[in-house]
Amino acid sequence: MRIDIITIHPKLLISPFEHSILKRAQQKKLVNVNIINLRNYANTKHKNTDDYAFGGGAGMVMMIEPIDNCIKALKADNHYDEIIYLSPDGEKLNQSVANQLSLCKNIILLCGHYKGVDERVRQHLITREISIGDYVLTGGELAAAVVADSIIRLLPGVLNDETSALNDSFQDGLVAPPVYTRPAEYNGWQVPEVLLSGNEKVIDDWRHQQSLNRTKIRRPDLLQ
Numbered sequence: 001m002r003i004d005i006i007t008i009h010p011k012l013l014i015s016p017f018e019h020s021i022l023k024r025a026q027q028k029k030l031v032n033v034n035i036i037n038l039r040n041y042a043n044t045k046h047k048n049t050d051d052y053a054f055g056g057g058a059g060m061v062m063m064i065e066p067i068d069n070c071i072k073a074l075k076a077d078n079h080y081d082e083i084i085y086l087s088p089d090g091e092k093l094n095q096s097v098a099n100q101l102s103l104c105k106n107i108i109l110l111c112g113h114y115k116g117v118d119e120r121v122r123q124h125l126i127t128r129e130i131s132i133g134d135y136v137l138t139g140g141e142l143a144a145a146v147v148a149d150s151i152i153r154l155l156p157g158v159l160n161d162e163t164s165a166l167n168d169s170f171q172d173g174l175v176a177p178p179v180y181t182r183p184a185e186y187n188g189w190q191v192p193e194v195l196l197s198g199n200e201k202v203i204d205d206w207r208h209q210q211s212l213n214r215t216k217i218r219r220p221d222l223l224q
């Protein structure tokens with residue numbers, strides 16, 4: 001899979017992909033993440049990517065031309081299944097959206113800033129809009145990193161034990177059960193006896209029951 005991220009702050013997006021699982025996924029060539037500096041596609045002398053809003057009002061608006069130039073250049077070399085604009089008023093990211101996107105071959109993530117992008121970008125250049133939650137960030141970069149992470153970990157071969165993504169919270173519509181590691185007793189706080197039993201069937205049943213109970217208490221909306 002190829003994930004191209006268009007941003008005016010490329011440095012903001014370096015670190016999230018340079019560690020741990022996301023780094024290894026790239027080394028193993030399971031995903032190719034490219035951070036693209038939008039300024040390189042600006043035509044003005046000062047490489048502007050934003051301008052004042054028509055009709056007045058505070059806040060700058062990201063211009064359509066550099067974004068169009070950039071997307072056109074990327075499309076000349078690749079076919080994209082989705083061109084996604086990160087926006088607080090987009091479709092809310094959840095596990096089902098991440099699952100869908102993990103089936104794409106190539107995607108573009110476009111990071112917004114200021115008051116957002118010229119509306120014509122949203123009307124004509126992108127295929128989808130995603131929000132990571134009902135709060136406003138200073139830009140789309142952190143949202144793009146969240147979306148990319150949620151996708152990359154689902155790609156076959158990225159997690160050591162492929163079933164571990166299947167057991168994630170939300171994959172089966174439930175939150176994950178509690179987990180424990182050694183020591184079996186700490187400060188008098190015991191690990192549930194059943195987990196030490198070695199009986200796989202009993203442990204599976206217990207975990208499922210815990211998931212159900214937790215979902216009822218923490219996320220009853222998931223059971224509706």
Ligand code: ADE
Nearest residue numbers: 086087088131132137143
């Ligand atoms: N850009 C600013 N806030 C955002 C959010 N909540 N989700 C996605 N992109 C954003």
